[in-house]
Amino acid sequence: MTPQLVIFFVLAAVAVLGAASLIFQRHPIHSALSLIVVMVALAGLYLLMGADFVAAVQIIVYGGAIMVLFIFVIMLLNAGIEERTNASRLARFAGVPLTVVLLGILAVAIARSQVASQPAQLADTHKISMQLFTEFVYPFELTSFLILVAILGALVLAQRES
Amino acid sequence: MVPTNYYLLLSAILFGLGVVAFVFKRNIITIFMSIELMLNAVNLAFVAFSQAHGQTSGQVFVLFVIVVAAAEAAVGLGIVILTARNRQSLNVEKVDLLKL
Numbered sequence: 001m002t003p004q005l006v007i008f009f010v011l012a013a014v015a016v017l018g019a020a021s022l023i024f025q026r027h028p029i030h031s032a033l034s035l036i037v038v039m040v041a042l043a044g045l046y047l048l049m050g051a052d053f054v055a056a057v058q059i060i061v062y063g064g065a066i067m068v069l070f071i072f073v074i075m076l077l078n079a080g081i082e083e084r085t086n087a088s089r090l091a092r093f094a095g096v097p098l099t100v101v102l103l104g105i106l107a108v109a110i111a112r113s114q115v116a117s118q119p120a121q122l123a124d125t126h127k128i129s130m131q132l133f134t135e136f137v138y139p140f141e142l143t144s145f146l147i148l149v150a151i152l153g154a155l156v157l158a159q160r161e162s
Numbered sequence: 163m164v165p166t167n168y169y170l171l172l173s174a175i176l177f178g179l180g181v182v183a184f185v186f187k188r189n190i191i192t193i194f195m196s197i198e199l200m201l202n203a204v205n206l207a208f209v210a211f212s213q214a215h216g217q218t219s220g221q222v223f224v225l226f227v228i229v230v231a232a233a234e235a236a237v238g239l240g241i242v243i244l245t246a247r248n249r250q251s252l253n254v255e256k257v258d259l260l261k262l
Contacts, residue, residue: 008164012172019179019199028191035195038176042202045172048164049213054221058205061228066198066235073239074191077246095185099178106174110167127218128225136222143229150233157240
């Protein structure tokens with residue numbers, strides 16, 4: 001057991017427990033806090049892989065901006081404990097078996113794949129930015145349009161009808 | 163040194179948990195959060211492959227996924243607020259206008 005492997009298993013356990021907690025908590029605020037735990041654990045895994053730029057973006061954008069937005073909305077709508085209703089027949093009978101099948105297929109595919117892992121490299125934020133502004137410059141510019149459209153859409157959706 | 167397969171397996175498990183949450187949760191906000199969980203699982207796979215192949219393209223894709231997730235969260239939460247205002251409930255079973 002190398003130290004990296006120990007760190008990986010601890011972070012993976014935290015992430016999986018957080019995701020399970022998202023499912024089992026009945027209050028949306030508790031689910032949101034569990035999701036933040038998952039995101040912080042994933043940021044740790046990114047650091048372990050040597051992707052420190054992605055780790056920083058994960059914390060700032062996901063853990064910071066997006067989850068704060070979620071918690072704002074939960075508090076704005078005063079969301080209470082989830083009503084316990086009967087799960088739909090489809091969800092009850094097909095949901096779990098199909099998920100197990102999906103996981104099984106993925107596990108078999110992953111076990112068969114031969115991806116040689118390389119040692120974690122040093123910070124390559126410079127390389128990422130070079131690639132972002134040369135090879136991926138059109139998608140990058142398109143994302144600004146996407147965000148503009150999203151802002152307009154959110155404004156139109158949220159305004160009160162006059 | 164952690165094998166790439168471990169990361170991919172963790173990514174698959176997180177994705178599966180996201181699918182389960184998506185199917186079983188009744189609260190529209192929690193369902194939305196499970197979509198974010200699935201996006202995160204895919205991001206983990208992207209970074210794992212990026213590291214395995216020693217290329218940075220995967221990390222650029224993660225950046226794009228995060229941008230799209232942010233835009234999706236803004237629009238989606240607007241829809242959630244509108245739905246909650248119109249239905250007085252966050253339960254997805256109350257949103258059944260298209261049901262026979």
